[in-house]
Amino acid sequence: MSQFTLNVNGRNRSVDVAPETPLLWVLRDHLDLVGTKFGCGVGQCGACTIHLNGAPGRACLTPVSAAAGAKILTIEGLSEQGTHPLQRAWVELDVAQCGYCQAGQIMTAAALLADNAHPTDEDIDNTMAGNLCRCATYTRIRAGIHRAAELAAAGPEGAR
Numbered sequence: 001m002s003q004f005t006l007n008v009n010g011r012n013r014s015v016d017v018a019p020e021t022p023l024l025w026v027l028r029d030h031l032d033l034v035g036t037k038f039g040c041g042v043g044q045c046g047a048c049t050i051h052l053n054g055a056p057g058r059a060c061l062t063p064v065s066a067a068a069g070a071k072i073l074t075i076e077g078l079s080e081q082g083t084h085p086l087q088r089a090w091v092e093l094d095v096a097q098c099g100y101c102q103a104g105q106i107m108t109a110a111a112l113l114a115d116n117a118h119p120t121d122e123d124i125d126n127t128m129a130g131n132l133c134r135c136a137t138y139t140r141i142r143a144g145i146h147r148a149a150e151l152a153a154a155g156p157e158g159a160r
Contacts, residue, residue, distance in 0.1 A: 004068045008033065009077025019065035024048045026064045027074060035075035035103045039132070046131030049104035050074050056111040075103035078110060086110055089147035097135035105131050109145045118149055 001016050008031060015030045027033040027050070036059050039047030043058040050059045051073035078084045082091070086106045089095070096102045105128070112119055112127040119127070124142050133141065 002065070004064050006031075006064070006067060006072055007070070008072045009074060010071075015064065017064055019063060021064045022060050023050070023062040023064050023067045023072070024059035026067075027059060027072075033074050033076050037100060037103055039101065039104070044130075044132070045101070046104040046108060047101050049107040049131065051107060051111060054111070054114065056108050073107075075107055078106065084110070085148040085151035086113070086144065088151055089144045093140060093144050093147055095137060095140045095144040097133075097137050101131065101133045101135075105133065105141055109141070109148065112145065113149060113152065117152065119145065 002019050003014060003016050006013050006015065006026070008027070013031055015026055017026055017030065024036060024038060027036050028038075036050055037047040038060065039045035041060050043061040046058070048059040049056050051057070052062065052067060052070045054071070054073075079087055082088070086109055090102065090106065108128060108131050112124065116123055121142060124145050128138075128141060128145075
């Protein structure tokens with residue numbers, strides 16, 4: 001076991017785990033941040049998407065030793081009050097069906113919107129291609145991302 005200090009959602013947290021422990025299990029089992037989901041365990045589905053230093057990454061593939069020193073953002077840290085434009089759009093448009101993959105979908109979409117405030121359908125489809133949804137809500141996910149872009153452009157109180 002080794003001691004690691006992780007900056008998760010803006011707070012430093014210490015854990016004592018084996019260096020090869022996947023970040024997913026550290027977040028869920030040691031830090032009680034269960035919004036990041038286990039899907040496939042091989043980085044193919046996107047359910048475990050988090051941000052490492054602002055870039056989307058797969059928590060199931062990232063050993064905790066590689067995450068030490070990085071700024072880690074989980075779905076819980078996106079907005080505690082649920083006011084992030086993506087969270088607002090998801091609720092407004094009833095994007096989720098079962099909801100299991102949605103944290104990963106939102107985290108991937110957040111990285112897209114951080115880089116491209118007004119993505120096209122093609123931009124969205126290309127970015128989101130690595131995130132699977134068993135309920136096939138892809139059309140609603142795309143609409144949600146477009147709506148979130150509108151909400152973000154309108155400002156924190158706009159487009160309500």
